[in-house]
Amino acid sequence: MSDQHIDPAGNTQAFRAFANAREQEAKATPKKSPIVPIIAVVAAIVIIGIAAFLLLQ
Template sequence: MSDQHIDPAGNTQQFRAFAQRSEQETSSHRKKSPLLPIIAVVVVIAVIGVAAFLLLK
């Protein structure tokens, strides 16, 4: 017969490894993401500036 004893420490260690891996993946994505919004804001400000210059000319 097989042993029906389930080791709760094994499950806890697996969950902690999973949670730690998920946090690292999420934090690495967060570090890269601010670049795109910053570029978008700069482009929008440039377009507004050019439009204002052309309208006031």
């Protein structure tokens, strides 16, 4: 026969542990900045433009 008494503190503690783990995980993985790829693409476009300009002269 199953236990009819459900301990709400156990569920709350489990949820708090889960929520705290998710917050710590989010803080541990920093978000990647899109600035580096943007700079790389702009630099590549500039270099290709300069090379094309010099070849067409």
